[in-house]
Amino acid sequence: AMGAQKIDGTAIAKSIREGLHDQIKKKQETSPRFKPALTIIQVGDRSDSSTYVRMKLKAAEEANIICELKKFPEDITEAELLEYIYTLNNNTTVHGILVQLPLPKHLSEHTVTSAVDAEKDVDGFGAINIGELAKRGGRPLFVPCTPQGVMRLLEESGVDLKGKNAVVLGRSDIVGSPVSYLLKNADATVTVCHSKTQNLEAIIKEADILVAAIGQPKFVKGEWLKPGAVVIDVGTNYIPDSSKKSGERLVGDVDYDSAVEVASLITPVPGGVGPMTVCMLLQNVVNSATRFYEQTAAR
Numbered sequence: 433a434m435g436a437q438k439i440d441g442t443a444i445a446k447s448i449r450e451g452l453h454d455q456i457k458k459k460q461e462t463s464p465r466f467k468p469a470l471t472i473i474q475v476g477d478r479s480d481s482s483t484y485v486r487m488k489l490k491a492a493e494e495a496n497i498i499c500e501l502k503k504f505p506e507d508i509t510e511a512e513l514l515e516y517i518y519t520l521n522n523n524t525t526v527h528g529i530l531v532q533l534p535l536p537k538h539l540s541e542h543t544v545t546s547a548v549d550a551e552k553d554v555d556g557f558g559a560i561n562i563g564e565l566a567k568r569g570g571r572p573l574f575v576p577c578t579p580q581g582v583m584r585l586l587e588e589s590g591v592d593l594k595g596k597n598a599v600v601l602g603r604s605d606i607v608g609s610p611v612s613y614l615l616k617n618a619d620a621t622v623t624v625c626h627s628k629t630q631n632l633e634a635i636i637k638e639a640d641i642l643v644a645a646i647g648q649p650k651f652v653k654g655e656w657l658k659p660g661a662v663v664i665d666v667g668t669n670y671i672p673d674s675s676k677k678s679g680e681r682l683v684g685d686v687d688y689d690s691a692v693e694v695a696s697l698i699t700p701v702p703g704g705v706g707p708m709t710v711c712m713l714l715q716n717v718v719n720s721a722t723r724f725y726e727q728t729a730a731r
């Protein structure tokens with residue numbers, strides 16, 4: 433076998449970030465008032481959340497996006513959190529509001545994410561944006577970042593989706609479901625699989641495009657793939673690895689070594705979908721700021 437071509441998410445993300453930086457700079461030359469701004473809300477101190485938040489803060493800063501982190505103690509009440517979100521909704525200098533998930537159990541993620549004004553919902557998880565995305569001909573203001581990153585990787589790699597069989601593994605609100613809407617809207621024929629799916633291997637065998645987002649290390653084997661398939665691996669799983677200083681290693685939901693022999697295009701983990709997620713968040717913030725700016729400029 434020739435071996436699949438690797439889709440370099442790190443390089444694609446870098447060029448998108450540089451593009452955003454230039455876009456902001458250029459706009460500020462004629463419109464100094466144009467200052468894209470994001471507020472991230474973190475409740476509690478989960479170390480994985482803190483890592484993601486740090487990545488977002490750093491990337492925003494590099495792109496010249498104002499990014500403020502608002503931290504609340506673990507035991508904040510839902511009413512207090514909602515009150516703060518409403519304040520941000522009414523703050524015209526803030527264009528994006530992101531609530532870092534997961535939230536502590538006593539807070540409803542549904543209630544909290546839906547409190548964010550749809551026009552500032554840069555994660556795209558609120559009911560309005562998800563609903564628009566799911567509707568035929570709907571017009572979401574923001575598309576969730578990881579799914580948008582998946583689509584951008586396909587686009588940048590020149591993958592034709594029209595009429596192709598796309599199989600999505602996973603049906604979460606964060607990845608699987610929105611990816612399936614986007615693929616369907618791009619005229620692929622989409623099959624969504626989950627933990628109750630039967631004959632998974634046979635379904636995967638028919639996939640021209642496979643998007644894996646199940647959180648199961650190296651689950652999909654190369655032998656299951658259709659020769660020439662395009663494989664997008666969203667999974668981020670840490671497995672023990674004594675050769676690493678940290679004692680663990682990051683792997684995807686796809687067994688890369690066997691899949692690379694059968695696929696035509698494949699994303700590595702790390703360096704595939706991961707870097708795209710933050711990048712699409714920044715893009716959403718810039719798009720939001722542009723929309724706010726144009727609305728006020730028109731008055």
Ligand code: NDP
Nearest residue numbers: 578602603604607626627645646647666667668705706709
């Ligand atoms: P969830 O745990 O919310 O959802 C997992 C989905 O996979 C569920 O729909 C579940 O089915 C399904 N599933 C689990 N096991 C199997 C199986 N053996 N066979 C078929 N389907 C299965 O995960 P997320 O969607 O949040 O994340 C998925 C993966 O993507 C994780 O590894 C996560 O770390 C990663 N991720 C990566 C991001 C990035 O930026 N690169 C961003 C977000 C997530 P059911 O619905 O029946 O329970």
